[in-house]
Each structure stands twice: as C-alpha cells, then as structure tokens.
Amino acid sequence: MNDIKISVLGSDGVGKSALIVRFLTRRFIGEYASSSECIYRKLLSVDGRQVNLQLYDPCSQACEGKPTLNDQIHWADGFIVVYDISDRSSFLTAKAIVRLIRELQLRSAKRDVDSFIFLVGNKQDLCHVREVQHEEGQCLATELRCQFSELSAAEHYQEVTLVFSKTVQNTSLSGKAKDRRRRPSGSKSMAKLINNVFGKRRKSV
Ligand SMILES: Nc1nc2c(ncn2[C@@H]2O[C@H](COP(=O)(O)OP(=O)(O)OP(=O)(O)O)[C@@H](O)[C@H]2O)c(=O)[nH]1
Numbered sequence: 300m301n302d303i304k305i306s307v308l309g310s311d312g313v314g315k316s317a318l319i320v321r322f323l324t325r326r327f328i329g330e331y332a333s334s335s336e337c338i339y340r341k342l343l344s345v346d347g348r349q350v351n352l353q354l355y356d357p358c359s360q361a362c363e364g365k366p367t368l369n370d371q372i373h374w375a376d377g378f379i380v381v382y383d384i385s386d387r388s389s390f391l392t393a394k395a396i397v398r399l400i401r402e403l404q405l406r407s408a409k410r411d412v413d414s415f416i417f418l419v420g421n422k423q424d425l426c427h428v429r430e431v432q433h434e435e436g437q438c439l440a441t442e443l444r445c446q447f448s449e450l451s452a453a454e455h456y457q458e459v460t461l462v463f464s465k466t467v468q469n470t471s472l473s474g475k476a477k478d479r480r481r482r483p484s485g486s487k488s489m490a491k492l493i494n495n496v497f498g499k500r501r502k503s504v
Pocket residue numbers: 309310311312313314315316317318328329330331332333357358359421422423424425450451452453454
C-alpha cells in the first residue's frame with residue numbers, strides 16, 4: 300500500500316485543524332486543542348489504488364522536541380498551506396512557508412520535480428473583514444506554482460474535500476511519494492525520520 304504524507308501548514312489560528320477535521324468527519328467544530336501535534340490517518344482509494352494518507356497538523360505552542368518547520372517540510376510529500384483572509388500577517392507567513400518549501404526543494408537532489416502545494420485562503424465567510432484580496436492569493440499561487448482556493452471550513456464541505464482530494468491525487472503522481480513507490484528501499488530512512496520526529500502521537504479518525 301502507498302503512503303502519502305501531507306503537511307497542513309500556516310500561522311496559528313488560520314483553521315488548519317478545522318479544515319482537517321472537516322475533511323475527515325464532515326463536521327465543523329468550533330474549537331480545537333492546539334497544545335499537541337497530530338498525525339491523522341485515513342485509508343483512501345486513489346485511481347483504483349489503496350492509499351494510506353497521513354495528515355500532519357502541527358502544534359502551535361512551543362514545546363520540547365517540537366519538529367522545526369524544515370523537519371515538517373522534509374517529512375511531507377505534499378502540502379496544504381493555509382492563511383486566514385481576514386489576517387494579512389497570516390498571508391505573509393503562508394508566502395514565507397511556500398517560498399521555503401520551493402527553496403528546500405531547489406537544494407534537494409530531486410530539484411526537477413515540484414512538490415505539490417495547495418494554497419488555501421480560509422475563513423471566506425469573514426469577507427466583510429477581509430484583509431487579503433482574492434487576486435493576491437491567486438497571484439502568489441501562480442508565482443510559486445501552487446493550486447489556489449478560497450473557502451470557509453465553517454461553511455464549505457465540498458470545497459474542503461476538493462482541496463484534500465486534489466492534493467492527495469497530485470501528490471501521489473509526483474515527487475517523493477512516486478519515487479518511494481519505485482524504490483521501496485528508500486522508504487527506510489524516511490520511516491526512521493517519521494519515527495524520530497513524530498513517533499509518539501498518531502490519531503485515526
Ligand atoms: N469564521 C470562521 N472561523 C473559522 C474557520 N475555520 C476555523 N475557524 C476558527 O478559527 C479558530 C482557529 O481554528 P483552528 O482550526 O484551531 O486553527 P489552527 O490553524 O489549527 O490553529 P493552531 O492549532 O493554533 O495552529 C477557531 O476558533 C475556529 O473555530 C472558518 O472557516 N471561518
């Protein structure tokens with residue numbers, strides 16, 4: 300079975316957990332504990348293949364042994380980078396994260412294969428207090444070769460599902476996930492990294 304690892308990244312409070320929980324359970328839950336990081340697991344069928352999806356939701360609070368952003372990027376095959384359309388600083392953070400992903404990729408041996416990144420402007424229901432225009436998100440996505448969507452975890456189940464399914468599908472077709480399928484021996488060192496970095500807390504929904 301193929302493993303696909305997706306990191307959901309972005310500033311504190313942009314709705315990362317809300318998006319993941321919405322995708323996995325269809326429900327929008329108002330508040331989430333942000334004191335611990337989680338890896339959620341789900342079995343999916345993608346183009347007739349069974350896939351073991353792992354979704355990483357980082358913990359926003361500083362704690363001992365917390366993986367760095369670089370660790371979180373190295374671990375993942377694909378990314379969903381989230382900002383809050385009513386918070387400009389979260390957009391600047393999302394920009395910096397996407398740039399870092401592209402930069403680390405340039406330094407890696409697989410520099411010719413783009414990792415799949417979905418840039419998501421969340422909390423569209425708060426458009427009356429919008430600080431980031433739709434076009435700004437779209438422009439950033441085009442500049443850094445990302446898919447882009449504006450949505451609301453609170454109000455849009457279909458759109459949230461589309462973001463996750465597109466990310467899983469595209470990630471399985473490109474980059475590290477595909478490479479791992481071709482060369483199973485390569486997965487050993489990756490497995491070690493996962494255990495080192497995230498070994499303790501895993502959740503199934
Ligand atoms: N209005 C609105 N609020 C949302 C939406 N998505 C999440 N929220 C709220 O935003 C707050 C933060 O959501 P979380 O899902 O905990 O955000 P997070 O990015 O996981 O936060 P950390 O765990 O602190 O990094 C909560 O109060 C959510 O109810 C949305 O689409 N619209």
